[in-house]
Amino acid sequence: xxxxxxxxxxxxxxxxxxxxxxxxxxxxRGERGAAALDLFDPARHRTDLAAQVTxxxxxxxxxxxxxxxxxxCTATAEATAGIDPALLxxxxxxxxxxxxxxxxxxxxxxxxxxxxxxxxDLHTIVGLQNDGPGNAVAHAFGVGGxxxxxxxxxxxxxxxxxxxxDALQSGEVDVALAGGADExxxxxYAGFNSLRAIDKAPTRPFRxxxxxxxxxxxxxxxxxxxxxxxxxxxxxxxxELVSAGRSCDAQHVSAPDPTGAGAAAAIRTALREAGLxxxxxxxxxAHGTGTPHNDTAEAAALRVxxxxxxxxxxxxxxxxxxxxxxxxxxxxxxxxxxxxxxxxLLPPTAGEQPADPELGLDVVLxxxxxxPEHNVGLSTNLAFGGNNAVILLRSLx
Amino acid sequence: xxxxxxxxxxxxxxxxxxxxxxxxxxxxxAAALLRGEALGAPVDRxxxxxxxxSSTTVATVAASAPDFVPWLSEDAxxxxxxxxxxAVVAARMALQHAGLxxxxxxxxxRERTAVTIATAFGPxxxxxxxxxQVLQKGGRFASPFLFTDCVANAAAGQIAIAVGAxxxxxxxxxxxxxxxxxxHQAVEDLRRGRADVCLCxxxxxxxxxxxxxxxxFRAVARPHAEPGDDGELPRPFDLRRRGYRxxxxxxxxxxxxxxxxxxxxxxxxxxxxxxVRAHDHSAGRMGTGQQPEALAEHLRERLGDRLDRVDLVVSxxxxxxxxxxxxxxxLHAALPHHPWIVAPKAVTGEFGGGTxAAALLALxxxxxxxxxxxxxxxxxxxxxxxxxxxxxxxxxxxxMLTAHAAGGASAITLLERP
Numbered sequence: 001x002x003x004x005x006x007x008x009x010x011x012x013x014x015x016x017x018x019x020x021x022x023x024x025x026x027x028x029r030g031e032r033g034a035a036a037l038d039l040f041d042p043a044r045h046r047t048d049l050a051a052q053v054t055x056x057x058x059x060x061x062x063x064x065x066x067x068x069x070x071x072x073c074t075a076t077a078e079a080t081a082g083i084d085p086a087l088l089x090x091x092x093x094x095x096x097x098x099x100x101x102x103x104x105x106x107x108x109x110x111x112x113x114x115x116x117x118x119x120x121d122l123h124t125i126v127g128l129q130n131d132g133p134g135n136a137v138a139h140a141f142g143v144g145g146x147x148x149x150x151x152x153x154x155x156x157x158x159x160x161x162x163x164x165x166d167a168l169q170s171g172e173v174d175v176a177l178a179g180g181a182d183e184x185x186x187x188x189y190a191g192f193n194s195l196r197a198i199d200k201a202p203t204r205p206f207r208x209x210x211x212x213x214x215x216x217x218x219x220x221x222x223x224x225x226x227x228x229x230x231x232x233x234x235x236x237x238x239x240e241l242v243s244a245g246r247s248c249d250a251q252h253v254s255a256p257d258p259t260g261a262g263a264a265a266a267i268r269t270a271l272r273e274a275g276l277x278x279x280x281x282x283x284x285x286a287h288g289t290g291t292p293h294n295d296t297a298e299a300a301a302l303r304v305x306x307x308x309x310x311x312x313x314x315x316x317x318x319x320x321x322x323x324x325x326x327x328x329x330x331x332x333x334x335x336x337x338x339x340x341x342x343x344x345l346l347p348p349t350a351g352e353q354p355a356d357p358e359l360g361l362d363v364v365l366x367x368x369x370x371x372p373e374h375n376v377g378l379s380t381n382l383a384f385g386g387n388n389a390v391i392l393l394r395s396l397x
Numbered sequence: 398x399x400x401x402x403x404x405x406x407x408x409x410x411x412x413x414x415x416x417x418x419x420x421x422x423x424x425x426x427a428a429a430l431l432r433g434e435a436l437g438a439p440v441d442r443x444x445x446x447x448x449x450x451s452s453t454t455v456a457t458v459a460a461s462a463p464d465f466v467p468w469l470s471e472d473a474x475x476x477x478x479x480x481x482x483x484a485v486v487a488a489r490m491a492l493q494h495a496g497l498x499x500x501x502x503x504x505x506x507r508e509r510t511a512v513t514i515a516t517a518f519g520p521x522x523x524x525x526x527x528x529x530q531v532l533q534k535g536g537r538f539a540s541p542f543l544f545t546d547c548v549a550n551a552a553a554g555q556i557a558i559a560v561g562a563x564x565x566x567x568x569x570x571x572x573x574x575x576x577x578x579x580x581h582q583a584v585e586d587l588r589r590g591r592a593d594v595c596l597c598x599x600x601x602x603x604x605x606x607x608x609x610x611x612x613x614f615r616a617v618a619r620p621h622a623e624p625g626d627d628g629e630l631p632r633p634f635d636l637r638r639r640g641y642r643x644x645x646x647x648x649x650x651x652x653x654x655x656x657x658x659x660x661x662x663x664x665x666x667x668x669x670x671x672x673v674r675a676h677d678h679s680a681g682r683m684g685t686g687q688q689p690e691a692l693a694e695h696l697r698e699r700l701g702d703r704l705d706r707v708d709l710v711v712s713x714x715x716x717x718x719x720x721x722x723x724x725x726x727x728l729h730a731a732l733p734h735h736p737w738i739v740a741p742k743a744v745t746g747e748f749g750g751g752t753x754a755a756a757l758l759a760l761x762x763x764x765x766x767x768x769x770x771x772x773x774x775x776x777x778x779x780x781x782x783x784x785x786x787x788x789x790x791x792x793x794x795x796x797m798l799t800a801h802a803a804g805g806a807s808a809i810t811l812l813e814r815p
Contacts (some may be wrong), residue, residue: 045536069784091675099570100548111528111606114446126682128547129517130570135804138676146674147806148578151519151549151570159567166585172674187528190536190694191544246591247513248566250557254545262563346539384545385554387566395503 005168006230006237007393011078011179011336013071014322015051015216015279017052018058019078023322023332024339027347028368032321034202034214038106040186047200050184050215059139062087066103066127069136071179071219071328073075079177079223083236087175089142094173096164097134097149098156098180100327101281104126105185130327133219135179145173154287155381155389156180158215158219162244164224174229177330181219189215190324195254203290204297205317205349206299208356213289214325220331222338223358225241239341242376242392246269249386255293256382258333263380267305270378274392278306279393282375283346286339287382288317291325293347294382299359301380314371316364320350330381330389337377337393343370405588406654408584409815411493411663417646417745418456419815421463422490426751427758428746433766435630436460436744437577437642444720448611452617453606454629456644456746458483468501469559477555478520479645484552484600485559488512491596492560494682496663497730503560503594510551511564511592513583514649515575515599516647517748518548520602542602554601556649564592574800575599576648576753577808581672583652584608589640598649599750608643614683616803618645618716630770631741631747633714634721634780637773644746647756661678667760670795670811673699680805687718692807693730703811711756711812713800714780715742720801722815725778737783737791743768746783756798759791760814 006369012020015033025032033051036184042048062073080088087093106124113120127136131149135314138147146167149158157180192198192215199212222241230237249262254261272277287298303310319334325332340346346369349355355363376394383389415422417435419429438460440453458479465474468486477485492498496504527543550568557566562614565586569579576599611617612812618629618640631642660663675695677686679768686692697704710728714721728738739759745751759765767784774781783791794814801807 010728030532034737044531069525089678094674095676108528108532112524112532114609118448120613125610128518128610129572130800131572131806132803135682135806138805139680139682141764143676144678144680145676147676148674149570151568152566153550163582163585168584172441183417184656185537186531186536187524187544187547190531190539191527191541191547193536194539196515196545244568245524246565247508248557248563250507250561250563253512253554253558265563383550384548385550385566385568386557387550387554393625 002169004227005224005241006225006227006240007338008225008230008235008237008239009079010335011080011221011339012073012332013053013075014218014332015053017324020335021137025356026393027318027321027336028345028350030350032202033323045189049214051214052184053217061131065136066106066132067183068099068101068103068133068181072133072137073140073315075219075221076177078139079221087360089144092173093143093175094145094327095134095138095143095147095165096160096176096233097184098160098327099130099133100148100151100153100156101182101185101188102130102132104187105183105309108186122300130297137177152383153385154326154329154383155221155387156327158381158389158391159246161334165241165244168224168226174226176224178224178276178327179371180334182217182326182328184217187243197291198297201293203320204351204353204363205288205290205320206359207351207353210290210292210295211289214323218325218332219328220335222334237396239393240396242394243270243274244391246389249387255296258297260297261305262304262386263298263301263306263382263388266390270390270392276376281378282372284313284315285333285379286315286317286378287380288319299361303360308343311360314346314360314364314369315361316346317349318347333379334391337379341375341377341393341395346371400430404737406656408649408669409589409655410757411610411653411658412651413754413757414490414494415648416458416463416483417749417751418458418460420461424698425760426754427763430741430755430765433768435642435770440608440705442607444605446606448601451549451612452619452629454642455603456642458645473518474761478523479602480600481552482519482554484514484556484646486595487649488556488560491649491651500622505594507563509564509791510562511595512562513567513579513595513597514553514570516549516552517572517601520551520606521607521667522602525604525606529530556596571806572802574802574806574808576750577672577798577810579760580810584669587652595652596649597652598732599753600647600698601645601748602646603643608799617639631716631743632770633743634775635717635771635773636775637722638716638718641717642746644749646751648750648751665815667757668813668815670813672808672810675807677805683697683803685723686805689723689726690730693727696731696809704731706795706798707732709759709796710736710738711752711759711796711798712738712740712742715747715754722778723779723801724799736796738780738791739756739765741781743771756796760793760796760812762792
């Protein structure tokens, strides 16, 4: 029988604060990180809201890094605060990261320099490729094992967490740093606006009048260990990472399958690999972007898997508060899912309006919801390319 | 066995599709490898991204004037980036080769077919066009068409749509190590019963902006030639190496469990052995590691006496000064029995999956000439590339593929003749 894989550390950087503690406390209160962005000139764009990271007091070694690299390293530093750094500097520790932008904001500035002056500052774009944040973490923490970056748009971090689970279960590593980091930039901001996918008002996931997403930035990182490794060093665990599931709609490059069949297949894979039944799941931290199509497709997927129980299964969209972190979304949502399991509380989906009754979901609104003593939490992400990836975490046994 | 159960079955390759500066298909690549000449064409410098003394040559797909139509209609292709076109063409070719396609569509179980693609740069051309729209005109001028196909996983997604693959869909971005990491991920998904077939490989496009940036990082060979010497040639392990030649293309393999492949009577091209993954954190963010001996020790721990059976190294050496030295030291430390070594990037250039495809061809008995540009081996490295005229034909049974990414990530995979 495989050794369990435990979450023994958490770290997050988001518009709700520079650490997981701030994120958790503000998320429980349903606070929004949305504000008029100032990272670039919003007047050049259709909308002006974003969930921008505004913290400025970064650990010294990370200050000169590209934003996404800095977010990833800061979140990793928080996640690993309780472990001997020597346990990271071995072949038995790996980095599994997701990113969809890398240092694209810095890349845009570099391109502007190149166009105007025929020269640019190369130091600003060492993290330009999507493997930038994962590489930054591997270097900053001296990791000697596998380093692998997944870039599957909005599912990237969930895919990465699943790969970390594989590496831990196979015995390749004892410790893994898993999650994702992404940064706001003009290209993605303009791109989602070109699809009319960004809400001009604060995003309203699962509401009848939902009109789009809120773009965010940041990082979420899990410190994962085999149970034996955690026990050997006396580490306290927060939750168990049980399984992951992936699938592809194979239908459209940007629109989800409205039947939810692809996302449902990913959820079923995760349940099968965990040896769990659909009835075992006690809550869902949904992708919940707030776009009309996504929320409809996701609700359909949940109904396919959970049947009539969908109407009684607590569902939340933490993107209503931290925004959509794209390749890092799964990382921050995994952190929040683990904290939900630890504290037996599910943060609300921010906003005042009632849930869209046509979705048939039990959306957590107007304050955190108490959860039962033992939980299995499902965190879902859907992405461009028809990509679906989910993870399952549960209470410690 | 329940088809969803984990399996200890060997994973085998049953199909190959590839394209690059050499043309389309395994035969075109084999012919290029047999000639041993570096492929390349003048880089388009009209956008003004390049410095005056920068590299002038790139190994582009367009240089081979390929005809995609048998694999991808013009109508479908014009809705995709070059990257997605390369990927779809290679994937359909691979499925056809494996006997798993009809009219470009999967004939097997679509829900049980996975896609895992590595790309170092993603769709750089579309991203650049979108960036220019946004930066020069404003965000309101952004094209939704460009945006939806400029994510890194667009190619893997387009493959899935084109052939109808609904299983796990992965895109890995780990620079030069990506193709072998993709192979590892595909094997993992097959072994764990998540799929019965996996389309797995690498794709990259090399646009002028990417090329100019690589040149500024001094990754590609520049024309600072000695008299009578073409300094831009990619020269793996050679005394005169100055960097790699940037390339583009795609290589997609069809992977299956051996029992499944044999049951349907498929031709088995190779058996996929383990992949060893590691990171050398002594490397700079864009550089090469300093501890190849430690990686060799790790290889020995992970692979044991399987290393002794390696009789061919399909090296990721590309002509990069430091990375080739790292590779040479690794090979000396890990493989004291001195197997034959080939370096296909001397022909195909860096990126685009050429090495992956070449390894498969080499195991199948294809000849690989000693690259003409590598006739002065660097004595400090002590690596001599296989020369069929001197050493006789390659008759490898176990190939070790190596890849070391800028930044320190390495992946090393064994491929065995069935």
